Amino acid sequence: MKRVNKLKLRNKVGARAFLLCGAFFFAAALLGAKETPPDQVVVSTPSYTPGIDALEPNLGQYRYRASWNGVPAGTITLTLNRRGNDYHISTNAQTARVIDIFYKLRFHAEARVSAATFHPKRSLYVTRANSRRKKTQMTFLPGGEISSRRKGSSGDVRSYTFNPENLTLDPFSAAFLALSLNWEVGQTRRFDTFNGKSRYLIELTAVDKTHITVNGTRREAFVISPEVTDLTDSEPSNKLHGAKIYFAADSSREILRIVSDLFIGSIKAEMVSHTPPDSWKAN
Numbered sequence: 001m002k003r004v005n006k007l008k009l010r011n012k013v014g015a016r017a018f019l020l021c022g023a024f025f026f027a028a029a030l031l032g033a034k035e036t037p038p039d040q041v042v043v044s045t046p047s048y049t050p051g052i053d054a055l056e057p058n059l060g061q062y063r064y065r066a067s068w069n070g071v072p073a074g075t076i077t078l079t080l081n082r083r084g085n086d087y088h089i090s091t092n093a094q095t096a097r098v099i100d101i102f103y104k105l106r107f108h109a110e111a112r113v114s115a116a117t118f119h120p121k122r123s124l125y126v127t128r129a130n131s132r133r134k135k136t137q138m139t140f141l142p143g144g145e146i147s148s149r150r151k152g153s154s155g156d157v158r159s160y161t162f163n164p165e166n167l168t169l170d171p172f173s174a175a176f177l178a179l180s181l182n183w184e185v186g187q188t189r190r191f192d193t194f195n196g197k198s199r200y201l202i203e204l205t206a207v208d209k210t211h212i213t214v215n216g217t218r219r220e221a222f223v224i225s226p227e228v229t230d231l232t233d234s235e236p237s238n239k240l241h242g243a244k245i246y247f248a249a250d251s252s253r254e255i256l257r258i259v260s261d262l263f264i265g266s267i268k269a270e271m272v273s274h275t276p277p278d279s280w281k282a283n
Contacts, residue, residue: 039162041199041231045192047167050118050180056251060276064255069265072096074105076269081277086121087113089172105129111172118180120173125196136196138170148196158197168192168199178204179253183222185209192231203227204245212246214256215272220249221256242266 057080064076074095081088093107111123125136132153139147146168147161169177174191181189188205208223224245242261248254258269 035198036232036234037160038194038197038199038232039160039164041164043192043199043201043231044166045190045201048177048181048189050116050177051182055180055253058252058254058274058276060274062254062271063273063275064269065272066093066267066269068262068267071098073099073267082115085115087115087176089113103130109172111170113173113176118173118177119167120170123170123172123196138194138196140168140170144168146194148194150196164192164194164199166192168194171195174202178224179247179255183224185222198233199231201229201231203229207244209249212257214270219256221246222249 059080059082062078062080064078065072066074066076074093076091076093078089078091089109089111091107091109093105095103095105099105106128108126109124112121113119114121120138120140122140123136123138125134127134134150134152136148136150138149141147143163144165145161145163147159149157149159151157169191171193174193178189178191183206185206185208188203191202191204193200193202203226205225205227206222207225210221210223211218212221213219224247226243226245242259244259245255246257246259248256254271254274256271260267
């Protein structure tokens with residue numbers, strides 16, 4: 001495996017807890033009285049250079065289990081492959097059967113990210129929440145132009161084509177780029193992120209470096225506290241409260257655990273397995 005920048009995603013479980021899946025990592029379903037179209041948002045964020053030696057991700061399939069106050073809430077699977085000069089990521093998240101009775105969520109996403117820069121190329125998101133279905137497709141062109149198409153369950157379509165004049169990422173590439181950087185406790189990084197509907201300012205702060213036990217193994221981990229602000233909301237505010245992302249401090253930079261406070265209790269997503277490509281392709 002070449003030493004190239006990579007990994008991660010923050011996807012979400014439930015209606016919003018990744019991260020990220022993740023994510024990564026990450027973007028929440030947000031409310032706002034009046035909205036500013038994403039092509040009219042003006043924001044300036046740093047153009048970070050990926051840390052070439054900081055990240056050596058393990059390709060294959062990752063599985064996460066989500067729980068709410070200890071009660072099984074859902075599962076997330078993330079598959080990471082390298083094809084030529086790009087990383088290909090796919091993820092699926094679904095609520096557990098007991099949760100389906102009240103709120104049934106099925107989420108699928110695919111993305112293609114440059115292995116050299118971690119800039120996004122294409123991404124697709126399909127969300128089924130109860131009887132509602134949304135599909136979002138985005139294409140990121142070399143000159144910085146972004147084209148997106150979002151179709152709702154009622155058949156309504158909203159499309160945007162614009163150049164943000166700022167490095168604007170999708171949730172997957174933002175997570176990859178963030179994980180490739182060298183971190184020190186107290187550092188904050190800022191990312192302009194677009195999910196096909198809204199632009200978000202994602203601010204990640206390293207608040208701790210600790211050890212946690214995940215899947216029976218003790219791992220050293222950085223603890224990241226995210227703040228997510230909807231820049232298309234007329235009254236923007238941080239939409240994540242008490243969230244913490246734990247990722248491995250070694251070169252794998254694996255997302256180990258995500259914890260987010262809710263109005264009642266908290267939801268936790270934790271890695272339970274990683275299967276290398278040769279193993280899961282053979283099964």
